[in-house]
Amino acid sequence: MAKETSIRVCMGPGGIASGGEEVLRAFGRELKKSNVKAALKKGCSMHHVGCMGLCARDVLVEVVLNGKTYTYQYVTPDMVSTIVSKHVVGGKPIKEWLVDDSYVNFIKKQTKVVLSDCGRINPESLDAYIAVGGYEATRSVLKSKTPEDTIEIIKESGLRGRGGAGFPTGRKWEFCRAVESDRKYIICNADEGDPGAFMDRALLEGNPHAVLEGMIIGAYAIGADSGYVYIRAEYPLAVERLRLALKHAKKKKLLGRNILGSGFNFDIKIKLGAGAFVCGESTALMYSIEGKRGMPRITPPRSTEAGLWGKPTVLNNVETLANIPYIIRNGANWFASFGKGKSKGTKVFALTGKIKNSGLIEVPMGISLRKIVYDIGGGIEEDKKLKAVQTGGPSGGCIPASMIDINVDYESLAKVGSIVGSGGMIVLDEDDCMVNVAKYFLQFTQSESCGKCVPCRVGTKRLLEIMERITSGRGKTSDLALLEKLGNDVKSASLCGLGQAAPNPILSTIKYFREEYEVHIAGRCPSKVCKELLTYSIIEELCKGCCACLRACSSGAITGEKKKPHRIDQSLCVKCGACFEVCKFKSVDRE
């Protein structure tokens, strides 16, 4: 039997933004023209290729011919007819358009568990998911395992929550199972509020059924009959694919009454978030589903005792849930064989910033940061010097380049003042200003603070004011001690995780980059990022008098005649940098 030819076009967010739909349509047209029976799959190759597709190399296209897979990068619609005629029909791959070695390394050095089917199967087809073993775990659990057995497997696997806190999932389920109630809920946290994180988005868009399956199994284990997916409205494609997946699953009786004839009833509803970071916090999220302002409350009682509408509720992150079917199918020991110490399994990270191979990666817990940055990530963009890696977003910290050999797991990162968090990993190079990065995160948490408790509402505001002072040249030597004192107070006195973690970016950068703060207080930003510490001036010898800067200046600070050197009036300059950008002769100096 002749092997099937198939073509996979990346249709993830990056793929679509880079013209994936046009490429897909071009393939459709060309294939019809040349009469090839190729299965056009909308498989999200970006995941399969570790999301490298999302970045520089989209649109990625995989051609599977005679059992061999070829990956094309930077595909545009006008390349499609050549790929079809020469390769798909003619059998000769076009070497210049194929991916290179760094890409191969990027794929090879990863370990895919939750992402194993992402990017390979059509996320809009239930059959495609079933063909790779999907819903087998549901079937086996409903048919031959008690809820207690199921919880035991998850406990043994060592799976911990991937949403940030790392709470053991099996134990959370067990708590909820033990509570007597007429009604229980399971909620999937798809709020993904950390800026710089897109793991959950990619999972929901690339393999929505795995998440649903995790929810069904979780619901069975704790005894819930209804569930919610709380998803951010900023992810329209994920919402669309999730809706479709729910529809298909209901039709196949994988959801609804008497699932697969087992007598178990369970249904899932989608709730769209409305843009509040704090709603990722569990109690706030539940208030938001109830239609209220999402303001966290004091715990206990925990959500597993009194959650949504006062009923026992389990909240799990998207990635946590997507791991469940794979654990049930392959066994607890298999899962626990990945990872180190108390951090079992794999973790998906969104590797971004100044890194060559920016994208979504999945690695065993406990892998060294060096391997992530250099082997998988391919090193720093433009071969610049690594300065730090920021993990855990606004709740996390910076790991300085000197600690590059650290193991990436819950315990090791906590020890150095950062967290694994939900999986954002932002690589910073020598041009990045650590004070600015810390200020950035604080601006974020300060504006997202719900305002309920004073330490967070007022504390983050004061911290931000000090940071603004330092980055605008008005810093005082005593500010560092003040930041540390106030930061620790906010941490210990805030009501919820938002305030408790908000000072982390500041505290960790002070710890590792103290001298950078001191230079700022002395009035200079060595990375030339902090606007107010810069001075723009024109180097007369280089200025050709072309008037480009004069035209670009919106504050009228630049004067000068044609063909004669221009001048910048410092009292009028607003430091927007427009002159610096437009000068073709490098005659604008920035210091």
Add this chain to the structure above:
Amino acid sequence: MRGKDFSVEQAAGTLESLYEKYRGEKGAVIPLLQDVQEEFGYLPEEAVNWIADRLEVPRSFFFGVATFYAQFHLAPRGKNIITACSGTACHVKGSERIINFIKRDLGLTDKQETTEDMGFTLEKVNCVGVCSISPVVIINKKVHGKAAPAKILKEIKLLKKKK
């Protein structure tokens, strides 16, 4: 019916049908407001009052919710919506610079989101989750990755010509 000329008399039918859609559903306040906003482009005060009165819920409750979430807009928005991502990856790749360029081009002051002529609204969002092609700017729902100021200003120019 979008923009400034909202009239609650004209909108009553629409509001009634949205009210019907969610009647009796638990926790429907947010989806209901989302639908109202989808319908009118923003949340007109009178529309929110109408619904609160219809549901016999204090108006302050609805406004409490509407002002809590970033997604809700209490003022009319421009014809074209420019969403600049300021997530972490975008930030370190210069999103602030792009935002400043756009602001200057549209003549927006620091506190202003919408241009006087209602042509454009510029909004910042926390992260749209396409960090690998940062910086990202979304113009009328179309995602522009690796956005350079020149490229974005060109798009804006095209839109300005259209009106």
